[in-house]
Amino acid sequence: MDRIAFKGVTKSFGPVTALRPINLDIAAGEFVTLLGPSGSGKSTLLNIAAGHLAPSSGQVLIGDRDVTALPARRRNIGMVFQSYALFPHLNVYENVAYGLRARRVAGKETARRVEEALSIVQLDGYGPRAVRELSGGQQQRVALARALVIEPDALLLDEPLGALDRQLRKHVQLEIRRLHQRLGRTMIYVTHDQEEALVMSDRIAIMRDGGIEQIGTAPELYRQPSNTFVAGFLGESNLIEGRIERILGGFAELATDELGISIRGVAGAGLATGAPAAALIRPEALTLSPEATPRLPARIEEVVYLGDILSIRLRLASRQDIWCRRFAGKSDLPSGTVTLGWSEQDVRILPIAPPGNPRPQSN
Amino acid sequence: MSLARKITLHALVAAVLAFLVLPILAVIPASLNSASFIRLPPSALSLRWYGAFFQDGEWTSSLLTSAKVAAIATGLSLFLGTAAALGLRRIEGAWRRILSGFFLAPLIVPAIVTAIALYYVSRPLGLVGTTIGLALGHALLCLPFVVVNVGVSLAGLDPILLRAAEGLGASPFRIFRTVTVPSILPGLVGGAIFAAITSFDEVVISIFLAGIEAKTLPVKMWETIRVEFTPVAAVAATLLIGLTLVFFLTLHATLLRSRRPKAA
Numbered sequence: 001m002d003r004i005a006f007k008g009v010t011k012s013f014g015p016v017t018a019l020r021p022i023n024l025d026i027a028a029g030e031f032v033t034l035l036g037p038s039g040s041g042k043s044t045l046l047n048i049a050a051g052h053l054a055p056s057s058g059q060v061l062i063g064d065r066d067v068t069a070l071p072a073r074r075r076n077i078g079m080v081f082q083s084y085a086l087f088p089h090l091n092v093y094e095n096v097a098y099g100l101r102a103r104r105v106a107g108k109e110t111a112r113r114v115e116e117a118l119s120i121v122q123l124d125g126y127g128p129r130a131v132r133e134l135s136g137g138q139q140q141r142v143a144l145a146r147a148l149v150i151e152p153d154a155l156l157l158d159e160p161l162g163a164l165d166r167q168l169r170k171h172v173q174l175e176i177r178r179l180h181q182r183l184g185r186t187m188i189y190v191t192h193d194q195e196e197a198l199v200m201s202d203r204i205a206i207m208r209d210g211g212i213e214q215i216g217t218a219p220e221l222y223r224q225p226s227n228t229f230v231a232g233f234l235g236e237s238n239l240i241e242g243r244i245e246r247i248l249g250g251f252a253e254l255a256t257d258e259l260g261i262s263i264r265g266v267a268g269a270g271l272a273t274g275a276p277a278a279a280l281i282r283p284e285a286l287t288l289s290p291e292a293t294p295r296l297p298a299r300i301e302e303v304v305y306l307g308d309i310l311s312i313r314l315r316l317a318s319r320q321d322i323w324c325r326r327f328a329g330k331s332d333l334p335s336g337t338v339t340l341g342w343s344e345q346d347v348r349i350l351p352i353a354p355p356g357n358p359r360p361q362s363n
Numbered sequence: 364m365s366l367a368r369k370i371t372l373h374a375l376v377a378a379v380l381a382f383l384v385l386p387i388l389a390v391i392p393a394s395l396n397s398a399s400f401i402r403l404p405p406s407a408l409s410l411r412w413y414g415a416f417f418q419d420g421e422w423t424s425s426l427l428t429s430a431k432v433a434a435i436a437t438g439l440s441l442f443l444g445t446a447a448a449l450g451l452r453r454i455e456g457a458w459r460r461i462l463s464g465f466f467l468a469p470l471i472v473p474a475i476v477t478a479i480a481l482y483y484v485s486r487p488l489g490l491v492g493t494t495i496g497l498a499l500g501h502a503l504l505c506l507p508f509v510v511v512n513v514g515v516s517l518a519g520l521d522p523i524l525l526r527a528a529e530g531l532g533a534s535p536f537r538i539f540r541t542v543t544v545p546s547i548l549p550g551l552v553g554g555a556i557f558a559a560i561t562s563f564d565e566v567v568i569s570i571f572l573a574g575i576e577a578k579t580l581p582v583k584m585w586e587t588i589r590v591e592f593t594p595v596a597a598v599a600a601t602l603l604i605g606l607t608l609v610f611f612l613t614l615h616a617t618l619l620r621s622r623r624p625k626a627a
Binding site: 050051052071072073074075076077078079081083085086087088089098099102103146147150 | 532534
């Protein structure tokens, strides 16, 4: 178990920049998720950590060792792939034993450690089975056991649950989290699924266009997103755009021309008076009551029943749609035109993230 | 389909098959003839000419030469062809196409051209009339079959598996031995069998490169049939058919075995 640090790591494929300079410190025993849409560079960063890709510049440290030039086979890092990458011609036991055989671990020791690893992933007695006889979830656990048995300094997981169905995914998420808590290994987890990130991570790094937009704990990212991209990517969000009128005492006021009101909220970093910005109001922070201030009329367009909660779509005078959430069955739902209310403390004024490039280009 | 059409169709298929196979199979009864020259149908069945074949030192030594040449040519083309296929996999774009064409050229270049070229090169080197000279020439013809067969197998090998093995600490040679080879085994077996059949059947290059000391079975057959019309040549042909059949059955068994796991 060791810390992993990326120091100014970049990667270009010909003229295409896949990673802008990345500085990221992952503490020993920490579970960090790289969360981002496809093409954001998260898998590239993971493969650089594993040694399957060489960075164009920068350094990768494991513990205090600079491993930038070290081939993957010398890094002692466990990796789990989305496609599991189990060896089809070997049975479960031989798949798990592969890394030990490569390390010339003695036969008895190998047998003991393979059995231990299989028991960690609750596959005791599955050793003689052929890999293809196992279900997707079981194959994933074999892949996990194979990566853990070598006692890696860090475990890298590249969308390992992508091929599983929803029900199983939830189950394995919790299993991986428990495993992390029990073994305390440094883990980097790559996914585009925000729910996975929220369930498992100590910290989440939101990636976009080859760079890290923000890194923090789940509550930090949810409550204090650094810009509109992060706000939109993690959780559901209502973003009302406007122009900064005033910044004072940690609060900012946003003028919205189309709605004709100004919205006051907690000021994020990087705001400037007169610059475009957006107000973030989470769906659960909105109330539908006539006496709330400031007053913002909206018409209820749609009510979606989600079991314990209701998700309500409202249309503002600017024709923008706003989502609101409330517990189902709490009280009667008003209909027609209502007035939206919120508390200033629950509103954040954020800089607008520049429009993303689907394919990051060279500088 | 009406009965008449069905009968016509079946008859047509049977006729085509007969046209393809019967002339080849004709050597089997011919080899079992007791008379002193090839005649169909045989006047009386006998294993007389099989005895003659195995008692004649020239025939048996040519069979042995063929076996040696085929073994060396197969081994050599398997080694070089696998290396070539692995190398081709690693390069991209135009160079891959150009080099692939280069490795497949022996299939396209007329055998007689290759034979004359080899003869010119082999003569000053003293390779004409030697087993090794024949084997080198055959290896050239066998190479494309190995490159193609192994290449197809390699295309089915998921590169993620190689990464996984490397990440687990395996050296490049260990990865090759424990992941690559098991995955491309059907291609290796297929390539080897095609190579062996090609070498056993080869006659054009062999005629140029053969000598008194080293003469393959097809060359001996060709020489014999020109001076005498005895059923011994038919015996040799029957043995060749038998060998080819054994090789093909082996190939089929291998391919069936390699496909079964995927279906399950």
